[in-house]
Amino acid sequence: MNVTMLLYPRLTQLDLTGPFEVFSRFPELKLHLVSKTLEPVIDGSGLRLLPTATYATAPQASILFVPGGPGQIDLMADDETLDFLRLQAAGATYVTSVCTGSLILAAAGLLTGYRATCHWLSLNQLPYFGVIPVEERVVEDRNRITGAGVTSGIDFALTLCARLFGDERAKRTQLFMEYDPQPPFVGGSPKSAGTEIVEAARELTRPFQEKRELVALAAAERLK
Amino acid sequence: MNVTMLLYPRLTQLDLTGPFEVFSRFPELKLHLVSKTLEPVIDGSGLRLLPTATYATAPQASILFVPGGPGQIDLMADDETLDFLRLQAAGATYVTSVCTGSLILAAAGLLTGYRATCHWLSLNQLPYFGVIPVEERVVEDRNRITGAGVTSGIDFALTLCARLFGDERAKRTQLFMEYDPQPPFVGGSPKSAGTEIVEAARELTRPFQEKRELVALAAAERLK
Numbered sequence: 213m214n215v216t217m218l219l220y221p222r223l224t225q226l227d228l229t230g231p232f233e234v235f236s237r238f239p240e241l242k243l244h245l246v247s248k249t250l251e252p253v254i255d256g257s258g259l260r261l262l263p264t265a266t267y268a269t270a271p272q273a274s275i276l277f278v279p280g281g282p283g284q285i286d287l288m289a290d291d292e293t294l295d296f297l298r299l300q301a302a303g304a305t306y307v308t309s310v311c312t313g314s315l316i317l318a319a320a321g322l323l324t325g326y327r328a329t330c331h332w333l334s335l336n337q338l339p340y341f342g343v344i345p346v347e348e349r350v351v352e353d354r355n356r357i358t359g360a361g362v363t364s365g366i367d368f369a370l371t372l373c374a375r376l377f378g379d380e381r382a383k384r385t386q387l388f389m390e391y392d393p394q395p396p397f398v399g400g401s402p403k404s405a406g407t408e409i410v411e412a413a414r415e416l417t418r419p420f421q422e423k424r425e426l427v428a429l430a431a432a433e434r435l436k
Numbered sequence: 437m438n439v440t441m442l443l444y445p446r447l448t449q450l451d452l453t454g455p456f457e458v459f460s461r462f463p464e465l466k467l468h469l470v471s472k473t474l475e476p477v478i479d480g481s482g483l484r485l486l487p488t489a490t491y492a493t494a495p496q497a498s499i500l501f502v503p504g505g506p507g508q509i510d511l512m513a514d515d516e517t518l519d520f521l522r523l524q525a526a527g528a529t530y531v532t533s534v535c536t537g538s539l540i541l542a543a544a545g546l547l548t549g550y551r552a553t554c555h556w557l558s559l560n561q562l563p564y565f566g567v568i569p570v571e572e573r574v575v576e577d578r579n580r581i582t583g584a585g586v587t588s589g590i591d592f593a594l595t596l597c598a599r600l601f602g603d604e605r606a607k608r609t610q611l612f613m614e615y616d617p618q619p620p621f622v623g624g625s626p627k628s629a630g631t632e633i634v635e636a637a638r639e640l641t642r643p644f645q646e647k648r649e650l651v652a653l654a655a656a657e658r659l660k
Contacts, residue, residue, distance in 0.1 A: 361614025390585025
């Protein structure tokens with residue numbers, strides 16, 4: 213089973229490397245990091261990753277996966293990428309994303325009419341595309357599976373692998389990855405963080421989020 | 437503050453990319469992926485990462501960080517790497533690791549007399565090097581901070597950043613990364629997984645673990 217993982221400049225690398233780590237522990241899955249070219253891709257923080265295939269050479273995906281990150285906004289009107297995702301999605305068994313990756317799928321029209329999630333700061337943008345926003349960590353609707361912000365990719369990938377390969381193997385993988393998380397603080401979601409810290413976080417990212425919002429509105433307009 | 441993160445063939449990439457994601461959200465930290473050469477480094481599952489510096493060009497670390505993975509065994513008698521770690525550790529404020537990275541630090545003599553942790557399958561090997569093994573997810577002893585298996589790197593890095601930059605900023609980072617984990621199963625640690633699945637996991641990795649054990653014993657012998 214081919215897993216096509218989209219790689220693009222200024223992605224949030226953990227959106228991708230979390231699921232990659234889970235998927236890589238199932239030998240049935242062949243992982244492809246697919247980008248426009250084979251040049252190194254630089255994530256939002258300077259990590260340089262090498263693609264394994266281009267849009268032209270990528271095999272048909274069984275699982276199509278799109279991570280999020282600041283660079284998501286550059287893909288919302290990028291026909292080359294949106295067409296690639298539509299083509300791959302048409303033959304894929306699962307169409308999936310983590311974080312703001314769901315906005316890219318939405319811009320390609322691939323989530324219209326589905327329930328889906330997104331990073332909590334951008335969840336409000338899904339309805340622009342006719343997507344039903346769900347404030348949960350992993351959301352499954354038919355063959356669409358979406359994860360919330362960044363670290364939810366590990367939960368998403370374990371959930372998908374349990375579906376594909378059964379609970380026993382997924383549990384064993386969780387044990388090998390010693391995934392028994394102990395976050396140092398309560399408050400990893402806006403529900404538990406408290407108003408003050410949520411507002412401080414919103415304020416810090418306001419200029420970028422306003423830009424992201426305008427780009428989403430324009431992309432939704434194009435989809436009509 | 438320079439963070440020197442060791443990059444080597446067949447590391448477990450999430451040991452490194454989890455902490456990288458956390459560290460990258462603190463602009464005071466300058467992240468360096470340091471390897472023997474600037475050639476791409478291939479993790480245990482085929483992910484290709486590009487180093488930013490070599491042992492010769494790496495700046496003095498404030499935080500020295502060593503990830504684990506199958507390739508750890510190749511470094512246990514690698515004097516070039518062990519000497520590099522000793523040199524960097526001598527001037528570092530914190531000496532840290534995730535997963536079997538602690539065995540590499542131990543082989544360099546950098547954990548002797550300290551409390552530390554490791555991936556649950558290899559925790560028993562720390563005492564060969566005069567290290568006190570602790571079955572906890574993040575272990576702090578003076579300026580040594582070690583994390584347990586793979587995913588514990590996220591908890592480790594948030595803990596360290598809370599120490600360095602205060603709880604408020606660490607909490608905000610946890611919220612931005614939406615780190616409110618919901619593992620699909622109970623049993624991410626051997627304490628909670630149940631005997632049957634723990635024994636199955638041990639059996640699956642027995643040949644490699646036996647090799648790892650012999651390499652550790654030989655490295656401990658050399659350290660005497």
